[in-house]
Amino acid sequence: MLEQRQMALEYSKNNHDTFLNDLSNFLKIASISTSSEHKPEMMVAANAAASMLRQIGFDRVQVMPTPGHPVVFGEWMKAGPDLPTVLVYGHYDVQPVDPIDLWHSQPFSPQVQGDLLVARGSSDMKGQIVAVISAIRSILQHGPLPVNVKFLLEGEEEIGSPNLKAFLEENRELLASTIAFNPDAGMIGPDSPTIVTTLRGLAYFELRVYGPDHDLHSGLFGGIVHNPAQVLCELIAGMHDSMGRVTLPNYYKRVRALSPEERAESARLPMDDEYYQAQAGVNKLWGEQGFTSAERVGARPTLEVNGLYSGFTGSGSKTVLPAYAMAKISMRLVADQDPDEVQQQLVQYLTERAPDTVRWEITPMAGSFASAANPNSREAIAFANALESVWGVRPLYKREGGSVPVVTDMQKILGIDSVLTGFGLPDDRIHSPNEHLHLPTWYKGIDSIIYFLYNLAASDKE
Amino acid sequence: MLEQRQMALEYSKNNHDTFLNDLSNFLKIASISTSSEHKPEMMVAANAAASMLRQIGFDRVQVMPTPGHPVVFGEWMKAGPDLPTVLVYGHYDVQPVDPIDLWHSQPFSPQVQGDLLVARGSSDMKGQIVAVISAIRSILQHGPLPVNVKFLLEGEEEIGSPNLKAFLEENRELLASTIAFNPDAGMIGPDSPTIVTTLRGLAYFELRVYGPDHDLHSGLFGGIVHNPAQVLCELIAGMHDSMGRVTLPNYYKRVRALSPEERAESARLPMDDEYYQAQAGVNKLWGEQGFTSAERVGARPTLEVNGLYSGFTGSGSKTVLPAYAMAKISMRLVADQDPDEVQQQLVQYLTERAPDTVRWEITPMAGSFASAANPNSREAIAFANALESVWGVRPLYKREGGSVPVVTDMQKILGIDSVLTGFGLPDDRIHSPNEHLHLPTWYKGIDSIIYFLYNLAASDKE
Numbered sequence: 001m002l003e004q005r006q007m008a009l010e011y012s013k014n015n016h017d018t019f020l021n022d023l024s025n026f027l028k029i030a031s032i033s034t035s036s037e038h039k040p041e042m043m044v045a046a047n048a049a050a051s052m053l054r055q056i057g058f059d060r061v062q063v064m065p066t067p068g069h070p071v072v073f074g075e076w077m078k079a080g081p082d083l084p085t086v087l088v089y090g091h092y093d094v095q096p097v098d099p100i101d102l103w104h105s106q107p108f109s110p111q112v113q114g115d116l117l118v119a120r121g122s123s124d125m126k127g128q129i130v131a132v133i134s135a136i137r138s139i140l141q142h143g144p145l146p147v148n149v150k151f152l153l154e155g156e157e158e159i160g161s162p163n164l165k166a167f168l169e170e171n172r173e174l175l176a177s178t179i180a181f182n183p184d185a186g187m188i189g190p191d192s193p194t195i196v197t198t199l200r201g202l203a204y205f206e207l208r209v210y211g212p213d214h215d216l217h218s219g220l221f222g223g224i225v226h227n228p229a230q231v232l233c234e235l236i237a238g239m240h241d242s243m244g245r246v247t248l249p250n251y252y253k254r255v256r257a258l259s260p261e262e263r264a265e266s267a268r269l270p271m272d273d274e275y276y277q278a279q280a281g282v283n284k285l286w287g288e289q290g291f292t293s294a295e296r297v298g299a300r301p302t303l304e305v306n307g308l309y310s311g312f313t314g315s316g317s318k319t320v321l322p323a324y325a326m327a328k329i330s331m332r333l334v335a336d337q338d339p340d341e342v343q344q345q346l347v348q349y350l351t352e353r354a355p356d357t358v359r360w361e362i363t364p365m366a367g368s369f370a371s372a373a374n375p376n377s378r379e380a381i382a383f384a385n386a387l388e389s390v391w392g393v394r395p396l397y398k399r400e401g402g403s404v405p406v407v408t409d410m411q412k413i414l415g416i417d418s419v420l421t422g423f424g425l426p427d428d429r430i431h432s433p434n435e436h437l438h439l440p441t442w443y444k445g446i447d448s449i450i451y452f453l454y455n456l457a458a459s460d461k462e
Numbered sequence: 463m464l465e466q467r468q469m470a471l472e473y474s475k476n477n478h479d480t481f482l483n484d485l486s487n488f489l490k491i492a493s494i495s496t497s498s499e500h501k502p503e504m505m506v507a508a509n510a511a512a513s514m515l516r517q518i519g520f521d522r523v524q525v526m527p528t529p530g531h532p533v534v535f536g537e538w539m540k541a542g543p544d545l546p547t548v549l550v551y552g553h554y555d556v557q558p559v560d561p562i563d564l565w566h567s568q569p570f571s572p573q574v575q576g577d578l579l580v581a582r583g584s585s586d587m588k589g590q591i592v593a594v595i596s597a598i599r600s601i602l603q604h605g606p607l608p609v610n611v612k613f614l615l616e617g618e619e620e621i622g623s624p625n626l627k628a629f630l631e632e633n634r635e636l637l638a639s640t641i642a643f644n645p646d647a648g649m650i651g652p653d654s655p656t657i658v659t660t661l662r663g664l665a666y667f668e669l670r671v672y673g674p675d676h677d678l679h680s681g682l683f684g685g686i687v688h689n690p691a692q693v694l695c696e697l698i699a700g701m702h703d704s705m706g707r708v709t710l711p712n713y714y715k716r717v718r719a720l721s722p723e724e725r726a727e728s729a730r731l732p733m734d735d736e737y738y739q740a741q742a743g744v745n746k747l748w749g750e751q752g753f754t755s756a757e758r759v760g761a762r763p764t765l766e767v768n769g770l771y772s773g774f775t776g777s778g779s780k781t782v783l784p785a786y787a788m789a790k791i792s793m794r795l796v797a798d799q800d801p802d803e804v805q806q807q808l809v810q811y812l813t814e815r816a817p818d819t820v821r822w823e824i825t826p827m828a829g830s831f832a833s834a835a836n837p838n839s840r841e842a843i844a845f846a847n848a849l850e851s852v853w854g855v856r857p858l859y860k861r862e863g864g865s866v867p868v869v870t871d872m873q874k875i876l877g878i879d880s881v882l883t884g885f886g887l888p889d890d891r892i893h894s895p896n897e898h899l900h901l902p903t904w905y906k907g908i909d910s911i912i913y914f915l916y917n918l919a920a921s922d923k924e
Contacts (some may be wrong), residue, residue, distance in 0.1 A: 096552055223750065224755045
């Protein structure tokens, strides 16, 4: 088996151009899922992904309809039922390209510029899909795969995966696997291979505060009618204390404390304040006192204002006392917070704090628990060793601030954990103009997947 | 002179239909100043106003161009230089009519419904202009006017009178007068003739708080980057204390206290909390403690949020940590606050309170001092007596919460005070669908103007 792995690595080393060519062709398809005018391209992209799977020798490859964009499935099960099955998750859809005038080249005409491949989707995440396909292709040149592999490639990740949950529920048997491999996360830096261990959950609300039954003249009524925009601001202002903590009642009750070991692991991450300041474009960070930035992003819950609207927002002035004011407010949750319980905490806060001069209502928009990927699972260890084989360093274990609902859904519906990783870098400009992929890192990523699949088979035999 | 006045009142009593017909014809012209597609109607309305002035015998009637919509001027100076000259201010432009589907009749097809004349501009303020013209017409049927009269009718009041100040400056001699008569205010109720004694000034700002240099993902950066929408809310929340007072430094330093007499006068007004609640459509009022509602509107300064904007405001959810947040904030000022000084107070507040994790800037949008119309002037007394002659009660003296910059401009540029009044009622739905005019009140108003002009001549001889 060591010899086969070596041949696969040799093939990989000698076929960078082939892999790059596959990826470039995939990137030429403008598979923007949110835009109805790109619906034909979505089908072209799904078929292209299916073709790649067929080309490397996968079976039962199919483009499966959903109420939205289709899911691409394929499998290679010849390792047999005694060996593990890896379910590779990916999405073939991409973000819109606007503002288009900020691109230095056409977003769907991939360009190699030095070490970078510039195109929409190069990093997020057609590049990650093609990395896995290239690794498998490298192995299959000289023999069988060491484990079974299935692919699940959706076309709606960038629009919130509205049909994925139902698809998982309807296709439990087809998707039955040992572990999910999800390369939709990224690396902290080119020399820091990364495994994500936890993801934050999300509770998202629209809050409206209603005052007078119609917009009023601020001269005629200013000073006697409680301004709902002012009340909204006061309510939001009260949601954090001077320590940067969220003040919703019992908000921290279920928050799992960090162990000394977890804090030490977090301190190892090369993500100091300067790193985050550069990423965010700010001169100074902020947040809950008593925690490092990495801890605040990864292990502490937050409350954010995502949007504000009230009254007159055009250019110039209008002396209106608005009838209502609206805020989009979301909380990132950590283990063991419950999004429904957080909603009750918000309601309690508003009930206690809102003055009786106004009326308020909240609309829940999204709710998910925090999720975790066990770094001590056999599969995570197999992948960590694979990363070390390629990079020569132990991977970093990162608590991710964002939410990837598919990880939780796979746990709940398919009963499998995920290895969450990826070979994109923080400055890849995903979702922004001039998205790119760092090719040296990408080639290393392909090799690490080759190692991973062999490690997985070996660890299964132990 | 008493006999002449009696004949004018007789004529007025017998010619309601004539006056109503004049007004209806004027109301048929869709003189919406803000809408460029109505520019031809603006000229039609200006010419119609000029025709009415010529018809009743005015001289030097002219439609005078400005960079925007024209001003209509006319005069009757035959009372001679020893007698006062009244400058009648009015505007022939009207507000837009949308939402059009909420109108029960066509806005520019005036309809008499019981005591009401329904049409856009009927109350604000073509009706007020035609009331003055009708009063003068009644007098001129049987003899000369007892005083000199000039008309200044602008076409841009509803869009902020952008060209009026320059017009006043360029036509000081043409407009030279003893007193301005401005019927663009209104009455507290049909049995409560009203004279406005003070108007609040205005200081209007746009405040922007800038955070990260681009919108961020609220999962990846929530908890470490200070959210500018949250900061904006905290800054706004801090602008009032628990007593409803504005907390800008030294904000009340120049505010003139109410004398016991002024408070007693204010307490006479039939504007209790129920009155304001019904007008505003709220169940409960709010405001600075220690003052009545009428005092809070008329004699105390305020700070209002007129608009809020940040991040994502569409339907659904987007997990953005916004790059900036904006608020429109305005203060209504009372004597002797200075709008420039208030701007400095706002800057000082923001300098002291804004955290160094964000950047902020303010843009001044408008600034005017509070203005006053002396209720003890000869002209105000003449008009008060006129109102009492018609209604049988002493008029109420009201401190108006809004701002009417033309009153201040006429004081500064022409050196004349205003008598600020009007015959519209609070429920006339001005600026709203189904605007109407209460005709019995309107006819009384015409008579009160007849009395006023004779009172003015008589008081001048005392």
